[in-house]
Each structure stands twice: as structure tokens, then as C-alpha cells.
Amino acid sequence: MPRILHLILYFLLLSTCLSAGNILHVGAGKPFTSIHRAIAAAKSGDQIIVYPGVYTECPILVNKPITLSGYGLPVLDGMGEKEGIIIDADSVTVEGFEIRNTGYSYIEDRAGIRVKKTKYFNIQNNRLILTFFGIYLEHAKSGIVRNNAILGKPLGEANSGNGIHLWYCADIDIDGNLIKGHRDGIYFEFATKSRIRNNVSENNLRYGLHFMFSNDDIYTRNTFRDNGAGVAVMFSRRIHMMNNLFHLNWGQASYGLLLKEIYDAEIRNNVFQKNTIGIFTEGSNRINYTDNDFLNNGWAVKVAGGCDKNNFIGNNFIGNSFDFAAVGNMHSNQIEKNFWGDYSGYDLDRNGIGDVPYRPIKLFNYVVDQTPETIILMRSLLVEILNFSEKVSPVLTPAEVSDAAPFMHRYSR
Amino acid sequence: MLRIIRYSFADLIRSRWLYFYTGFYLVLTGALFFISADLSKVIVSLMNAILFIVPLVALLFGVMVQYNTREFTELLLAQPIPRRSIFLGQYLGIASALAISFLLGAGIPFVISGIFISSEIWNFSILLLSGVLLSYIFSALGYLLALINDNRIRGFGLAIVVWLALAVIYDGLFLLGLAWFSDYPLENAAIFITIFNPIDLARILILLKLDVSALMGYTGAVFNQFLGTSLGMGLALIVLVIWAVLPVSMIRFISLRKDF
Known part of the structure; x- marks a missing residue:
């Protein structure tokens, strides 16, 4: 028994050592001036801190399990033609960046932050401005998207992207984000067992939140304001909306x-x-x-x-x-x-x-359904009389x- | 003319009927407040009452006062006073008396209930404004009817017919027409047709404030543009004012030519 305990302790110690990692600093006058070089130099579990400034080296590919933190909201500028950050490894954290200007495209779905076939990612406290798609998750699992502000400029349904886009995902937490001015604020396609909480989705062209073929999801305490339609749930099962x-x-x-x-x-x-x-x-x-x-x-x-x-x-x-x-x-x-x-x-x-x-x-509901223009007669004496007579002896309703x-x-x- | 307005106003203000009218609105509005705490609901109920009663009472008052003061009018005509002043003065006296008693009756309970600190203040002012405009329009129509018809029975009968036509029958035909031609785009026509009925106009004015969610864009761009903006509101108000001015100029035209 003591032996097993020892073993467990040993592993615990080892894992804390591993996750602590080193800290690499990126910025003007810091050891690294390029985020790319810092990532190349980093080992698993390291943290990279990026200091304020405008970085034009997009797209930034994160291919190891590291933490990429912005300090004082450094800007990643896509210069109108590049994606912001691409996450291509498990257990990656991206926080505190302003990502902007990915540009619009009819050929590819450019994103501010793209997550590819990975798990345990954590995307938080970022600002995404004028990105075509905001945060794009494909085949991702068990991750968190939290407290991001995703602000777009609505153009038209065909040339606007979605704020948070999920494609074949599972077990994702989307919490406390603000999404404005996209086609769909949050878009779920084949995304299951996920939770959407405390988000605000407004001024989007089509839907504030859109489910397609997505099952067993929950959304609670969100606000959907002034969208084409608040939430659209289509072809989905067991969705909880509270x-x-x-x-x-x-x-x-x-x-x-x-x-x-x-x-x-x-x-x-x-x-x-x-x-x-x-x-x-x-x-x-x-x-x-x-x-x-x-x-x-x-x-x-x-x-x-x-x-x-x-x-x-x-x-x-x-x-x-x-x-x-x-x-x-x-x-x-x-x-x-x-x-x-x-x-x-x-x-x-x-x-x-x-x-x-x-x-x-009421009878007038029926009339308006048949001839929508009759709505101009709403609340007139005639309509009250009609409604009353129908109420007394229902025929059409x-x-x-x-x-x-x-x-x-x-x-x- | 001012003296005549003042005289006919004072004459009416003293009449029992007007006290009754004011009292009716006091009781109605007060009771609505008492049973329902929801302000917007009070406004809807009050709107139904106003669209129903104000035109009827104004019409009948217009007719009645014109007939009752016929002898006095003839006396005035014998004096060196321009006809314009006599008739317009009388009309303005009646209309203002009606409008003021309506304002007092419907307004006092609202003031007491503290509407001025509520967000419903605009809805309520629109309600009062349309009530006042309807008073002016329909008392002019009534006065005009009495002026044209020397036969009292005929005058009162016509007044009731006019009221029935504008309050119910017009909308009935309108509804039938819309249903009949429902295969065609009717938004423009629908808006156009309401222009010819002041009661409908007043109703839409209030509706714009109350039922915007339903009206916003359910039936195409025209309703959207017209009903969804302040443009619609401004136009409806202007047309209502025209509706008041038209019968008044008719009164003037006829009074100048009529042989007493």
C-alpha cells in the first residue's frame, strides 16, 4: 500500500513539474520578437507571453500543447488576407489577443481562430474584430470558448461568416461571449453534448444561434437581440433551452x-x-x-x-x-x-x-392568416364585433x- | 368672432350633457385604472372607447347645437356681423368645448395615476391627441349636416348613418375587399383606403405605438416603410388635420350662400 501511494505522489509531482513549464517573452526589447520563433523554441507545457504591439505574422500555427497569452491586448493583424491563429495540438490555451482583419473570401472560410481536430483547448478573453469567421472549430472536442468579444460588420448573408462556428464537435463550453454583426452569431452543425451559456448575440444578419443536425445540446441564460431571427433549431434532437x-x-x-x-x-x-x-x-x-x-x-x-x-x-x-x-x-x-x-x-x-x-x-387571427393585409384593421370596432360573435359561437377557429x-x-x- | 366663440363655448360648458360626457370619461378611465394595473392595457381599452364614442358624441353635438341655436343664429344674422364669424365661431366653440371636456375627463385619472413618470406617456399623448382631433372632425361634420338639412329628424338620422358608415360599415367593406382581392399585392391600396376614414386613421396612429411588433414588416416592404417609421405617423396626423379642415371650409362655403 505505501508503495502505491509513493507511486501516485511521484506521478503527481512529475505532472506539476511538466505543466509548470518555462515562460517565453515576445515583444519589442524581449528575448523573442516573433511569435513564430517563440513557438518553435517552446516545449510542451511552456507559456508564451506576448507584449503589446501589432504583429503581422499571421497565420500563427500553434502545434504544441502550450499557453499563448497576450499581455495588454497585443494585436494580430491578418492584413486583410490571413487567418489569425490556427490551433493544431491538444491542450492549447489562447488568451488575451486582439485579432483583426482576416479579410473576406468567397473561396475559403477564413477564421480569427481556427481549431483543428484537437481536444482540451481553451480560448478566452480575446477580441476578434472584422474577422470573416470568428472562432472556427472543426472536429474539436472538450474545449472551452469563454469571454471573447467577436465583433463583425454585417455585409450580406453571402459574404458574412459566423461568429462561433462548430463543425463536427462534441463537449464544447461556450460561455460569456459577445457576438455582433455576423451571419449567424453561433452556428452548430453536427455539434453534440455542448453547452452555450451567458452569451450575448445581437445584430446578426440571420440567426443569433443556429443548430443544424446537432443533438443533446443545452443553451441557458443567453440574450438574443435584434437578429434576423433569435435562435433557429433545425433537424436536431434533445436540445434544452432555458x-x-x-x-x-x-x-x-x-x-x-x-x-x-x-x-x-x-x-x-x-x-x-x-x-x-x-x-x-x-x-x-x-x-x-x-x-x-x-x-x-x-x-x-x-x-x-x-x-x-x-x-x-x-x-x-x-x-x-x-x-x-x-x-x-x-x-x-x-x-x-x-x-x-x-x-x-x-x-x-x-x-x-x-x-x-x-x-x-380569435377569428381575426384566421382572417389575417388568409389575407395578411387585413392587419391594418386590427383593433377596429368591426374586428371586435367579429371576434365577439365568433367567441359566442365558434365556426372558423x-x-x-x-x-x-x-x-x-x-x-x- | 372671438366673442362668438366664447359665447358658444360658455353656452355649451354650462350644459348638462357636457358634464355628463366629462363624467363618463372620468369614470371610465378611473375604473380602467382601478381594475387593471397594466398601463398599456388601459390605453388599449381606452382606445376602443374613444374610437367608438368620441365620433358619435361629436356628431350628435354638432347637429344638436346647430339646431338648438338656430333662432339665436338668425338673430345674429340680423346684426352687422360677417357670416363667416358667426358660423365658424359657433363651430369652434362647440368643438373646443367637446375637446376640452374630453381632455379633462380622460386626462385627470391619468395625471393622478402618475403617467408623467411612466414610459407610456407618448402612447397616452397620442391617444389624447387623436381624441381631440376626432372631436374637431366629427363636430364639424355634424354641424355641416345640420346646416344642410333644415329637417331635424333628417339631420340626426344622417348623423347616425355617417357614424355607422365610418365606424363599422366602411371597415366591413374594406375587409371584404381585401379578402376578395387577396391574390393581388394590396399594401398600397390598404394604406390608401384608410386615408378616407378618419376613425381608421386615428386607430392606426395609436396602433403604430402599441402593436409595432406585429405590424413591423409582416406584410412586405410598404407596410414596413409606412407603419414602421415616423413618416407614417406624420402623414396620418397631417391627413387627420386635413379631415378637420375640409368640413370646416364646407361650413364656410355653405353658410355664405345659405338663405335663412
């Missing part, structure tokens, strides 16, 4: 959250505020929409065809122009115990649940879209 804010996603085809062909998702505790459409969902099954707040949206929820076994429970619907719109068969979906701002029923037994079912689809147990009071969160 405590996010979807705000001011306005425009002709704008959604807070767009769901297409997704299964088994949890959408909980999110706030959808002032979006043209809060949630638009199409062909999505077995999704729980619980405890969300829909405030002042054009449409709170719009359900297109092919949606089965979805549950809408315990949500607040307040101040939306339209609470709900549905096309097609809604029979297998459950709508229950929501608070509806427009509910006008009563609660005689005082159990907090209205005695009259609430039907969130689907009877199955109904909350049998509407809450009398707003859920406070």
Missing part, C-alpha cells in the same frame, strides 16, 4: 425562436419580448414549452403543420397582438394552465383556475386549440 432572453427580433421573417423538425426539446423559463413572432414551430414533436413569458410580441406562438405531442403549460401570455396561431391538426397537443392576458372568464370556486376554457385563436384550465393570475417568476 432562461434565455429573446428580444426585439423584428422583421418580415423574424422569429424569437424558430423550430423546424426537432424532437424532444425542453423550452423552459425563457422570456420572449417584442419579437414579430415569439416562437415559430414546424414539424416539431414532443416538445415541452413550460414557464415561459411571452410579452408584447406580434404573435406569441405560431404553430405550422405537422406538430404533435407538444405541451404548452404554465406560460404567461401578456400584451401580445396575437397569442396563438395554428395551421393544421392540433389534437395531440396540450395547452394547459397558462396565464392569458386577454382572458375574461371567471373563477367561482376561487381555486385560481378559470372556470371557462380560453381559446387563444379550431376548437381543439383551447386552454381548459387557464390561470387567473400572472405567474410571477
Whole structure:
């Protein structure tokens, strides 16, 4: 037994020795003036500290497990035609750099920081300015992207890149980043078991966050503001979406959250505020929409065809122009115990649940769906009369879209 | 003319009906505040009431006052006063009395509830402004109707017909038209058609403030441009003012030629 203990101690000592490494200094008047030479001279586990200045030796290829730290935000300038940093080894840390001007290209996807087929990387506290793609992860695993500011200038969908781009990745943490002015703020394609937390994604041309064919991911406490659409989740399974804010996603085809062909998702505790459409969902099954707040949206929820076994429970619907719109068969979906701002029923037994079912689809919803221009008649006396007569004896609006147990009071969160 | 305005204003201010009108708004707005803490919801409910009641009351008042002061008007006509001053003065008196009693009725509860420190202040001022404009427009229409028709029953009947037409029937036909021609791009036409109905215009003015999320760009670029910017707002206001000026100039035209 003591022998094994000794052995363990020995290895612990060895590993701490290894990870401590040497420190190499790069900068004017320092032992190294070139980051390339410093990397060539470094051994595994070394740390390279780069001092302030503008370095024009991009792309910088990091091919050993080292820590590359910027001190006082040194600038790596791609001069409009080079990538910033390429990480091509496991256990690499890159922190504290300003990377700019990779230039735009129609032929290659240039990135500020590219991670290739590696593990255990850590990219943090960097500023990326006018990079085509910001941080580009391909076939990467178990890494961290944290507290980076990725600021682009939106041109057009075809010639803008994505802020953080994942392609065949797994187990990645994306935490506390600020992403502005790209095509998609964060883009996931075949990226699984990853976590997206505390990010702010705004003013992007297409989506704040975009999932394609990506399963088992979680995103929580993010803010998506003023994007073409806040978040798009497509062809993905088991995505958890919690405590996010979807705000001011306005425009002709704008959604807070767009769901297409997704299964088994949890959408909980999110706030959808002032979006043209809060949630638009199409062909999505077995999704729980619980405890969300829909405030002042054009449409709170719009359900297109092919949606089965979805549950809408315990949500607040307040101040939306339209609470709900549905096309097609809604029979297998459950709508229950929501608070509806427009509910006008009563609660005689005082159990907090209205005695009259609430039907969130009004006749005018139906009319607007048929002829969008009629929206100009919204809130006119005629429309109120039409809605009222339909409420008294429903003919055109689907009877199955109904909350049998509407809450009398707003859920406070 | 100022003296006539003042006289007809004072005459109306003393009338029971106007107290009733002010009281109605006081009670309505106060009650809405009392039952609902949500300011924007109060504004929506109040908007429905205003678009419904202000035009009706203004029309009927315009007709009524014109008929009731017919003898006094004839007396004035015998004096060396220009006709323009008599009729426009009377009209402005009525309209201002109505507008002020509306402002007081709807405004006092808001002031008490502390709207001035809330972010809803702009929505609310738009609401008040459109109420005032509607008072001026519809009392002019009413006055004009009474001036044209010497038969009282006919005058009141026409006033109600005008109100029904603008408040409900117009929108009904509008809706049918839009549904009928839904295969065509209708955004321009839709905006154009609303110009001919002051109630619709006032509604859109308020809508621009309240339901922007839904209206922002749902149906194409034209709505976007018009409804999404302050341009739309400015245009709607200007057209509303034109709507007030037109019947007034008609009053002037007819009063100069009418044989009493």
C-alpha cells in the first residue's frame, strides 16, 4: 500500500513539474520578437507571453500543447488576407489577443481562430474584430470558448461568416461571449453534448444561434437581440433551452425562436419580448414549452403543420397582438394552465383556475392568416364585433386549440 | 368672432350633457385604472372607447347645437356681423368645448395615476391627441349636416348613418375587399383606403405605438416603410388635420350662400 501511494505522489509531482513549464517573452526589447520563433523554441507545457504591439505574422500555427497569452491586448493583424491563429495540438490555451482583419473570401472560410481536430483547448478573453469567421472549430472536442468579444460588420448573408462556428464537435463550453454583426452569431452543425451559456448575440444578419443536425445540446441564460431571427433549431434532437432572453427580433421573417423538425426539446423559463413572432414551430414533436413569458410580441406562438405531442403549460401570455396561431391538426397537443392576458372568464370556486376554457385563436387571427393585409384593421370596432360573435359561437377557429384550465393570475417568476 | 366663440363655448360648458360626457370619461378611465394595473392595457381599452364614442358624441353635438341655436343664429344674422364669424365661431366653440371636456375627463385619472413618470406617456399623448382631433372632425361634420338639412329628424338620422358608415360599415367593406382581392399585392391600396376614414386613421396612429411588433414588416416592404417609421405617423396626423379642415371650409362655403 505505501508503495502505491509513493507511486501516485511521484506521478503527481512529475505532472506539476511538466505543466509548470518555462515562460517565453515576445515583444519589442524581449528575448523573442516573433511569435513564430517563440513557438518553435517552446516545449510542451511552456507559456508564451506576448507584449503589446501589432504583429503581422499571421497565420500563427500553434502545434504544441502550450499557453499563448497576450499581455495588454497585443494585436494580430491578418492584413486583410490571413487567418489569425490556427490551433493544431491538444491542450492549447489562447488568451488575451486582439485579432483583426482576416479579410473576406468567397473561396475559403477564413477564421480569427481556427481549431483543428484537437481536444482540451481553451480560448478566452480575446477580441476578434472584422474577422470573416470568428472562432472556427472543426472536429474539436472538450474545449472551452469563454469571454471573447467577436465583433463583425454585417455585409450580406453571402459574404458574412459566423461568429462561433462548430463543425463536427462534441463537449464544447461556450460561455460569456459577445457576438455582433455576423451571419449567424453561433452556428452548430453536427455539434453534440455542448453547452452555450451567458452569451450575448445581437445584430446578426440571420440567426443569433443556429443548430443544424446537432443533438443533446443545452443553451441557458443567453440574450438574443435584434437578429434576423433569435435562435433557429433545425433537424436536431434533445436540445434544452432555458432562461434565455429573446428580444426585439423584428422583421418580415423574424422569429424569437424558430423550430423546424426537432424532437424532444425542453423550452423552459425563457422570456420572449417584442419579437414579430415569439416562437415559430414546424414539424416539431414532443416538445415541452413550460414557464415561459411571452410579452408584447406580434404573435406569441405560431404553430405550422405537422406538430404533435407538444405541451404548452404554465406560460404567461401578456400584451401580445396575437397569442396563438395554428395551421393544421392540433389534437395531440396540450395547452394547459397558462396565464392569458386577454382572458375574461371567471373563477367561482376561487381555486385560481378559470372556470371557462380560453381559446387563444380569435377569428381575426384566421382572417389575417388568409389575407395578411387585413392587419391594418386590427383593433377596429368591426374586428371586435367579429371576434365577439365568433367567441359566442365558434365556426372558423379550431376548437381543439383551447386552454381548459387557464390561470387567473400572472405567474410571477 | 372671438366673442362668438366664447359665447358658444360658455353656452355649451354650462350644459348638462357636457358634464355628463366629462363624467363618463372620468369614470371610465378611473375604473380602467382601478381594475387593471397594466398601463398599456388601459390605453388599449381606452382606445376602443374613444374610437367608438368620441365620433358619435361629436356628431350628435354638432347637429344638436346647430339646431338648438338656430333662432339665436338668425338673430345674429340680423346684426352687422360677417357670416363667416358667426358660423365658424359657433363651430369652434362647440368643438373646443367637446375637446376640452374630453381632455379633462380622460386626462385627470391619468395625471393622478402618475403617467408623467411612466414610459407610456407618448402612447397616452397620442391617444389624447387623436381624441381631440376626432372631436374637431366629427363636430364639424355634424354641424355641416345640420346646416344642410333644415329637417331635424333628417339631420340626426344622417348623423347616425355617417357614424355607422365610418365606424363599422366602411371597415366591413374594406375587409371584404381585401379578402376578395387577396391574390393581388394590396399594401398600397390598404394604406390608401384608410386615408378616407378618419376613425381608421386615428386607430392606426395609436396602433403604430402599441402593436409595432406585429405590424413591423409582416406584410412586405410598404407596410414596413409606412407603419414602421415616423413618416407614417406624420402623414396620418397631417391627413387627420386635413379631415378637420375640409368640413370646416364646407361650413364656410355653405353658410355664405345659405338663405335663412
